Amino acid sequence: MQDNIVLITGGAGGIGQAAAKRFLDGGAKVVLVDLNMEALESAKENLSSDNVHLIKADVTNEEEVENYVKETVDTFGKIDIFFNNAGINGPFKEIKDLAKKDFDLVMSINTTGVFLGMKYVIRQMEKQDYGSIVNTASNAAYIGSAGMPAYIASKHAVAGLTKTAALEAAGSNIRVNAVAPAAIDTNMLSDIQNNLTPGEPEKSGEAIKAGIPFGRFGTPEEVAKVVYFLASDDASFVTGSMYNVDGGMQAD
Ligand SMILES: NC(=O)C1=CN([C@@H]2O[C@H](COP(=O)(O)OP(=O)(O)OC[C@H]3O[C@@H](n4cnc5c(N)ncnc54)[C@H](O)[C@@H]3O)[C@@H](O)[C@H]2O)C=CC1
Ligand SMILES: CC(=O)C(C)=O
Structure with a gap:
């Protein structure tokens, strides 16, 4: 990982920060993207490293996504790894009671945000002719859950986007995988x-x-270790897959 450039969305959150720490420990430089600048500043303080670059952006806004990718490339010249991780759970309401705007918000962050991130990062990685992307799916990508319709739909969509991106990008030596945590x-x-x-x-x-x-x-660090593996050359023949980090929930 020495001097690899790792771009992480939702970088101020629990899993994003733990991943940043794991990549920094491996010798990488990290770019943390998040909606919440105060939380980004506090993440930088926690990580106490000079190799942390912060960008405030909303992953649902196409212009801001294009800009966070551009700022990363303008600053560091490349993107080796993209951890496409920002997400929210949304309100707890059954389908019959859920407002369209609440459904749309969850879908726009968890699914459209993942799509837009890959759209601009894949364009850059195609120029490089290499790269590795890890999307954050969830146990929710496999199951239904009463009261979480938008979250469940959004994570099923992340699973589909991951497989599709893996097929589209394989010819450019770009791997695309997902991590599927539960109860972290x-x-x-x-x-x-x-x-x-x-x-x-x-x-x-x-x-x-x-x-x-x-x-x-589970702990955020337990997710971060799997993300690190998937992102690294140790997973050089792994693409289009989803790795569960769920304490055995999918086996049940
Ligand atoms: N904690 C858990 O049990 C599980 C979490 N996940 C997924 O892991 C990912 C990370 O979540 P956690 O670290 O657990 O939660 P978290 O709430 O600690 O972190 C999420 C981060 O995403 C950021 N974010 C939200 N909306 C954004 C937007 N529009 N633009 C940019 N950043 C935005 C938040 O500010 C926050 O820093 C999410 O995709 C979540 O769905 C998946 C399975 C289990
Ligand atoms: C939030 C989530 O994806 C869980 C609890 O699996």
Whole structure:
């Protein structure tokens, strides 16, 4: 990974930051993209490295996506690895009660954001004739879940986009894979727990853990290690695949 340039969206969040740390430890330089500048500044402080470049951007806005890719290339000359990771869970409502604007918001961040990121990064990686992309899918890419229709739909779409991008980009020596985590201990999981049992998140926490063969939440670092593997040359013959980091949930 020495001197590789790694572009990470959702870089201020739990999984994005853990991935940044893993790549920095491997000798890479990281570019963190996020909507939240304050959280980006605090991520940079936590990572305490000179090799962290911050870009505030909204992954749903095509112009901002084109610009975060351009700024990365203008600054560092290339993009070796793209961790396409920004996402939200959205409100907990069944299909019959979910407002279209809330459905659209989740789809625009989790799916359109992933599509737009790949659109501009693949153009750059084609010029380089190499590159590696890891999209963040989820256990939600395989299953249904009452009360999370938009999130589930958005992550199924990420699985489809990953396979399609892998086929389209294989001829340019670009690999595209996805990581499919479940129940990772970040702000997103706290928010889910709060929504399931308002005021008593520990109750839903215990219920979620009971459905995980390992009986515990995963850590962002456990996801970061798999992302690092998929991004690296150790996965040189791996493309179009989705790696579960879910404590055994998909085996059940
Ligand atoms: N925590 C979990 O249990 C799981 C998380 N995931 C996925 O992992 C990814 C990362 O999530 P976490 O680190 O857990 O959550 P997080 O909430 O800590 O991080 C998400 C980050 O995405 C950023 N973001 C949201 N909307 C954005 C936008 N429009 N433009 C740019 N950045 C935006 C947020 O500001 C935040 O920093 C997401 O795609 C999520 O769906 C997948 C499976 C399980
Ligand atoms: C948020 C998510 O994708 C979970 C809990 O699997």
